[in-house]
Amino acid sequence: MVLLNKKAVIILAGAVIGVTALILVRMGNPPNMGFCIACFLRDLTGGLGLQRSDTLQYIRPEIPGLVLGAFLASLFTREYRPLGGSSPLIRFVLAFFTMTGMLVFLGCPLRMLLRMAGGDLNALVGLFGLVAGVVLGIAFLRKGFSLGRATVLNRSNLYIFPAAAAALMVLLLARPAYFFFSQQGPASLHAPVYVSLAAGVLAGILAQRSRLCFVGGIRDFIIFRDLYLLYGFAAIFLTVLAGNLILGNFKIGFTGQPIAHSDGLWNFLGMALAGYGSVFLGGCPLRQLVSAAEGNTDSAVTVLGLAAGAAFAHNFGIAASAKGVPAEGKAAVLVGFAVIFLIALLNCKLALKKGVQAGGRTEGCAGSSVS
């Protein structure tokens, strides 16, 4: 295979996404939030009225743009596959708590990187947490954790997710009165619609081509010392760091960072929960959006789980804010660890040997069928 070219592709993808993130912030997006899949899904749920935080409501065009970009790229390369049936409800729950963790930290792995590149040291604490969560998840993967096989579905499954993204874009442009648009707070800060849409489409194409995934990068490095996905990671970080230094946006420290809190323990645990859940889901929220756009309906259910998690987090005071992490948020993270731990146990070969079945498989997890 053309692996050398692939390496160039992912470095290019990372650099372009980094520049795009800088442009988005320059043109109106919140600081250190050129892209944030978790934050944008949260704003999107707000825009649809699924959560009523009046500072967090906007249909972020980056999300439908990303989906449409990835969908078009998969059509062009014929990599689309209508797949589904790998424990969708479990994926929904995993995604729900993954989002809980990310909103206690205040960002997905992509924004974590952008925050680090802005000098926010709290995000570095988050990175340690993310790595710890991924390591914990891999321990279960090695014990044979599996959510079972997906099967090929009717082709019509392919179009639902991109069609929903297109519908969201149409509705955003039509601006019906029943959508919510924040007048103040983070969601009131946004680049012009077409800039955000174009940025999303571009990022979607690049992410589809390069398979960019932050959780996958850490995972592959731990499993087989592979750096491929981490090149994308590094390219985004270095590009945005350079951009922030040039534009004078770089400010190193723990306190006074934009849309961030400095409660180290919960920054760590929030991202650890996100990493733990994401490993079982097979990737970070960005990767889930791309995979859903390629026709994977399990990833589409995952995105719905992420959105539901965001809506609950803001309806029930779970999400953190610049002021800190509320008691409800801390409790939700602990509950999330307990739930994901239980799911992990129940879907491992060890549990399957004792008679628990998953996904119609009787021979156990993926690992056992080859041993």
Place this chain on the structure above:
Amino acid sequence: MAEPKDARGLLCPEPLLIAKKEMERLVRGTFQVLVDTAAAMENISRLAGSLKWEVSVEQQGDEFLLTLKR
């Protein structure tokens, strides 16, 4: 040759772990893995490269049959 390892329908990193396990079991030899996404095909190819296994990919309709040799 033995039946190919079936990694179809599995999301990352499961196809990768299946291939890795087989490489560790065989140490030397030849085996095949069947996957149905380009991402899994690329992942296993990278794994093979890093563990010094030769890999060839044959596209069969929507699926990829990888042959790994060492």
